[in-house]
Amino acid sequence: MNTPSQAQVRRAIAEAQTIVVKVGSSSLTEPSGHLDPERLNALVAALARVRLMGGRVVLVSSGAIAAGFGSLGFDARPTDVADQQACAAVGQGLLMAQYEAAFARYGLRVGQILITVSDTIAPQQYRNVRRTLERLLDLGAVPIINENDSLASNEIRFGDNDRLSALIANIVVADALVLLTDVDALYTAPPSEPESKRIAYVPNVEDALEKVQVGGTGSNVGTGGMVTKMEAARVAAVSGIPSVLTCAANAGPAMMGDPVGTAFAPIHDRGSSRRLWIGFAAHPFGTLVADAGAAKAVRGGAASLLAAGVLEVRGEFAAGDAVWIDDEAGNHLAKGLAGFDSEEIPQMLGRNTAQLKRFLGEEYAHPLVHRDNLVLV
Ligand SMILES: Nc1ncnc2c1ncn2[C@@H]1O[C@H](COP(=O)(O)OP(=O)(O)O)[C@@H](O)[C@H]1O
Numbered sequence: 001m002n003t004p005s006q007a008q009v010r011r012a013i014a015e016a017q018t019i020v021v022k023v024g025s026s027s028l029t030e031p032s033g034h035l036d037p038e039r040l041n042a043l044v045a046a047l048a049r050v051r052l053m054g055g056r057v058v059l060v061s062s063g064a065i066a067a068g069f070g071s072l073g074f075d076a077r078p079t080d081v082a083d084q085q086a087c088a089a090v091g092q093g094l095l096m097a098q099y100e101a102a103f104a105r106y107g108l109r110v111g112q113i114l115i116t117v118s119d120t121i122a123p124q125q126y127r128n129v130r131r132t133l134e135r136l137l138d139l140g141a142v143p144i145i146n147e148n149d150s151l152a153s154n155e156i157r158f159g160d161n162d163r164l165s166a167l168i169a170n171i172v173v174a175d176a177l178v179l180l181t182d183v184d185a186l187y188t189a190p191p192s193e194p195e196s197k198r199i200a201y202v203p204n205v206e207d208a209l210e211k212v213q214v215g216g217t218g219s220n221v222g223t224g225g226m227v228t229k230m231e232a233a234r235v236a237a238v239s240g241i242p243s244v245l246t247c248a249a250n251a252g253p254a255m256m257g258d259p260v261g262t263a264f265a266p267i268h269d270r271g272s273s274r275r276l277w278i279g280f281a282a283h284p285f286g287t288l289v290a291d292a293g294a295a296k297a298v299r300g301g302a303a304s305l306l307a308a309g310v311l312e313v314r315g316e317f318a319a320g321d322a323v324w325i326d327d328e329a330g331n332h333l334a335k336g337l338a339g340f341d342s343e344e345i346p347q348m349l350g351r352n353t354a355q356l357k358r359f360l361g362e363e364y365a366h367p368l369v370h371r372d373n374l375v376l377v
Pocket residue numbers: 023024025026027062160180181182183185186187188189190191192212213214215216217218219221222223224225226227
């Protein structure tokens with residue numbers, strides 16, 4: 001696709017029918033671990049305006065831990081996982097109560113959805129998330145999403161909501177992604193560096209990743225810093241979704257297409273949201289090692305991975321979990337959703353469909369990974 005101009009990208013954002021907005025902890029809370037209702041209300045005013053003009057708005061809001069730790073007696077954001085889980089349990093309720101009241105002033109309803117990483121992996125959960133979001137939007141409500149921090153642990157969590165917001169943008173087939181944080185734009189280096197300069201437009205975020213010096217969080221409540229925001233902008237861009245990054249105070253102008261913050265152009269046409277989901281969200285639990293023929297077929301794009309072409313299975317996974325498909329040299333060829341549990345697979349290896357049917361039964365005469373569930377990497 002041709003690279004659009006900055007004006008075209010800004011216009012696409014202004015005309016977006018469905019828009020996903022992500023706001024970070026530092027934009028909603030005080031360093032003391034309490035909500036800042038004034039800033040939250042100002043954000044809601046900007047979102048309500050878009051909603052009342054007919055836009056479909058999905059809010060991905062961080063801030064549960066940062067809104068909860070103060071009232072539980074912590075001086076700073078706790079680092080212990082159980083403390084974080086407890087703070088999130090308290091803070092998420094406070095956050096939603098404030099959002100509910102703020103949106104109600106505009107006659108708008110909100111609906112809370114809390115997501116864990118495992119919900120983004122399992123196909124059935126993925127479908128549930130999509131269906132609930134679509135129905136909420138059809139009913140005119142504003143879905144408010146956060147990671148389910150009370151059930152997340154360090155080993156398996158998004159941690160920040162930046163990447164989650166890009167995945168949500170895919171699920172709801174958003175026309176734009178807005179990343180709101182505590183800096184007004186992406187800079188050539190962390191803004192604390194005296195030489196850093198604002199970047200108004202990024203035509204190709206993959207190229208920019210090499211040129212921009214990105215750092216971690218600048219606040220004591222945020223987590224991902226600019227690294228995860230760039231990753232979110234990249235996922236959106238390769239999914240065909242334009243994005244804009246700015247501070248929460250600029251939410252209104254950013255959604256109106258004004259030249260604030262940093263705009264990121266889409267770099268591909270829009271793909272199937274399910275495939276993007278597999279490619280970006282699903283964490284592989286194991287590996288299927290393809291022989292040379294199967295590797296060639298998978299690389300070619302349109303083939304399923306058949307048991308006849310698989311040499312080895314590694315790891316423990318259930319049918320529907322994501323797995324790597326590697327060649328014999330250990331290179332990742334693709335990511336896909338397994339059609340069988342890992343323990344069922346060894347008896348299937350090397351057998352063609354007729355043999356699988358004869359020796360193991362009809363239910364085994366299927367690909368290990370169907371081509372509809374497979375994404376090249
Ligand atoms: N190149 C950069 N341009 C802008 N900000 C950067 C850059 N590198 C690092 N940062 C830091 O990223 C921070 C925003 O990330 P974070 O604190 O995680 O915010 P949030 O809580 O909104 O997710 C900024 O405050 C800034 O200090």
